[in-house]
Amino acid sequence: MAEELKLIDTKDKTIQYQSLLPQIEGLLNGEDDLIANLANVSAALKQTFNFFWVGFYLVKDQELVLGPFQGPIACTRISFGKGVCGTAWKQQEIIIVDNVDEFPGHIACSSLSKSEIVVPVRKNGIIVAVLDIDSDEQAQFDETDARFLEQIVKLINF
Template sequence: MAEDLVIAKGTKESQYQSLLPQVEALLEGEQDLIANLANMAAALKAQFNFFWVGFYLIKNNELVLGPFQGPVACTRIQMGKGVCGTAWKENRVLIVPDVDQFPGHIACSSYSKSEIVLPVRRQGGDVIGVLDIDSERLADFDEIDERYLIQLLALLP
């Protein structure tokens, strides 16, 4: 297990390429989902300094706040509500360049301007939650984020 992250500089892609093996080392041998989600959120926050990085887990047919890094957040989100609930319902990645333009956006913080949400699966199976990342900048997420975040989530045991 790695004790410290090496924070890479350079392009977004090179930063993800540096982060992937480090997160893999963090998760290696650890089977506890919460521990792994916590370390993944911390690693993403440390590398990219996103406004908010966290997980919502499905419990009793709603998304419940899980491990995260950033300011306090919405605790529960219904299926189909906001970006997170919609990504869960539609079982797909959502990239939102301007959250104020997303119908039904749930404003946990007025500082959030753009967002990416990805379904989280365990061992390639059913969706167990979502990874939610918010930025204080408009249009901060793209296909590079999507590609590498999918790879990071695939590291979960």
């Protein structure tokens, strides 16, 4: 597949995700380089939804370390149980935050971030990374995002 997204002109994010899923699958098909795949997934999500920040944090030596991302400079390392990313890792579940200023212990990598979703990525049942997406608007994420983003991270071969 050519490295070009076909964007759907609609505000319906279910339709956007349904269009994006097979395109991401095509990008990942046949490519076994993890960094390249994480970079392309980040770019595809950013380009499709114009999120403020999209990226991956990889579990390394009991902390999350910044991986491929799209957006402004980010925090490099996040401890287990700290911030939204570390909490999602600890709780082993997707976390949606409508207003990051109200999340206890939120790590403000950027003051422009207003809402966030973090999706754990598993390999053989163990969390090996998290997909972190920030918006510069409050209450940007919902169960639709959670459902489709979980499907997207399952496509990545860790």
